[in-house]
Amino acid sequence: MCEVLSPLVPELGEAHAPRTQLDGRLLEAVGHVFGLGLRDVDVLTVDDMRYCDLATIEAGFLLFGSAFPLGGSSGIPHVICAHRSGEMTPGGEAFIRQQVAEGKAVLIELEALDESFVRRLVGDLDVPELAALSPRLAQFTGGNPQFLLETIRHLIEKDGLHTATGRLPLPPRVGEVLTRRLQGLSPSALQAARAAAVLQSDYSFDLVAEVLGAPLLAAANAWAELEAAHIMHEERCSHDLVYEAVEAGMPAAVQRLLHRRAARVLSGHRAPPGRVARHWLSGGDPGRAAPLLLEAAADAAATGRLREADDLYSLAVSALIATGDQEGAQRVQILQANLNMPGALQGELPPPPAV
Structure with missing residues (x-):
C-alpha cells in the first residue's frame, strides 16, 4: 500500500525510487484510505471549497461513491461544503448547480446578520468599547460575520477603538x-462598481449609467453581474467595505475622471x-468647487448650521488658494470670522464674496 501511494506521498516510498505512473492501483489505494478516514463519521465538512478546482471536486465525488456504493450496508455520512458566493470557479459553480438540479445536493445561502445580531455578537466579545x-460595524460590514470579526480584530490590533470617529479602516484580510x-x-x-463607489450616497442605477455614459441595457447587465458577485444588493453596495475596497484599487486618474x-x-x-x-475637489478642479462651496456655506449659515458653514468656508479658502486667488481667500476668511458674531444665528451675515 505504501509503495502504491508514494507518487502522492513520496516519504512513504524508498529514497530516490523512480516515480511510478498514476495507474488504477493508485486510485484504488486512495479510495481505500478515503474509506478508512470516513469510517464511523456522521458528518464530513469541507471548508473553503472555492479553492478546489473542478478536477478535485469531481475526484471527491468519485471517491465518495467508491467508499459508499449504492446498495452498500454502510450509512452514507452527510457532507457540508462551505464556500463564499461568487468565488467558485465557473466549472465548480456549474458542477454544484448540476448536483442541486439532480437532487443530490441542497444549496443553503446564509443571510447576513442584522443589526440586532451584530449587537449580540459584539456583546459576546466582552470588549466594552x-x-x-x-x-457602524453593522453598516460597514453588511452583517458578514467574517468581515465583522476581521474589522474588530483590526481595530483592536491598531488600537483604533478609541479613535474610530471617521470612516472605519479596511482590514487587510477583508481587502x-x-x-x-x-x-x-x-x-x-x-467600471460600474467604481462609479457607484465615487457617487456613494448619491448613487442609483440610473446615475451610475449616466456617469459612465453607458446604455441602460449594458449597464443593467453589468449591475446584474455585480449582484451575482454580492458586490451590490438591489440599488446599493452590499456593505461599506465594498466602497473601501473599490476605492483602494482604483487608479488615481480614473478616480479623478x-x-x-x-x-x-x-x-x-x-x-x-x-x-x-466635493466631487469637483476630488476631481482636481478647485476652481469649479469654490463658488459652490460658498453657496453651500451661506445656506448653512442662514439656517443656523454654523459648524457646517465653518467647515465649508474652510474648504472654500483652500480651494481659492489652490487656484491662486489669495484676495478671494482673504475675503472668505473675513466672512468665516463673522460666523461668531451675534447676528450669525439670525442669518444676518453679509453675502458671500464673488469669486
Missing part, C-alpha cells in the same frame, strides 16, 4: 477577499451644491 460601534472578487468582474461591471463626471451629472440633477463641490 465596541458597544457604541455596533451600528484581499474583496480584491479577488473585484478581479473576477468583467471590465464593464468593474469619475468625480468630475459625477459633478457634472449631479449638477444636472440639481444636487445640493456642497455635494457637487
Whole structure:
C-alpha cells in the first residue's frame, strides 16, 4: 500500500525510487484510505471549497461513491461544503448547480446578520468599547460575520477603538477577499462598481449609467453581474467595505475622471451644491468647487448650521488658494470670522464674496 501511494506521498516510498505512473492501483489505494478516514463519521465538512478546482471536486465525488456504493450496508455520512458566493470557479459553480438540479445536493445561502445580531455578537466579545460601534460595524460590514470579526480584530490590533470617529479602516484580510472578487468582474461591471463607489450616497442605477455614459441595457447587465458577485444588493453596495475596497484599487486618474463626471451629472440633477463641490475637489478642479462651496456655506449659515458653514468656508479658502486667488481667500476668511458674531444665528451675515 505504501509503495502504491508514494507518487502522492513520496516519504512513504524508498529514497530516490523512480516515480511510478498514476495507474488504477493508485486510485484504488486512495479510495481505500478515503474509506478508512470516513469510517464511523456522521458528518464530513469541507471548508473553503472555492479553492478546489473542478478536477478535485469531481475526484471527491468519485471517491465518495467508491467508499459508499449504492446498495452498500454502510450509512452514507452527510457532507457540508462551505464556500463564499461568487468565488467558485465557473466549472465548480456549474458542477454544484448540476448536483442541486439532480437532487443530490441542497444549496443553503446564509443571510447576513442584522443589526440586532451584530449587537449580540459584539456583546459576546466582552470588549466594552465596541458597544457604541455596533451600528457602524453593522453598516460597514453588511452583517458578514467574517468581515465583522476581521474589522474588530483590526481595530483592536491598531488600537483604533478609541479613535474610530471617521470612516472605519479596511482590514487587510477583508481587502484581499474583496480584491479577488473585484478581479473576477468583467471590465464593464468593474467600471460600474467604481462609479457607484465615487457617487456613494448619491448613487442609483440610473446615475451610475449616466456617469459612465453607458446604455441602460449594458449597464443593467453589468449591475446584474455585480449582484451575482454580492458586490451590490438591489440599488446599493452590499456593505461599506465594498466602497473601501473599490476605492483602494482604483487608479488615481480614473478616480479623478469619475468625480468630475459625477459633478457634472449631479449638477444636472440639481444636487445640493456642497455635494457637487466635493466631487469637483476630488476631481482636481478647485476652481469649479469654490463658488459652490460658498453657496453651500451661506445656506448653512442662514439656517443656523454654523459648524457646517465653518467647515465649508474652510474648504472654500483652500480651494481659492489652490487656484491662486489669495484676495478671494482673504475675503472668505473675513466672512468665516463673522460666523461668531451675534447676528450669525439670525442669518444676518453679509453675502458671500464673488469669486
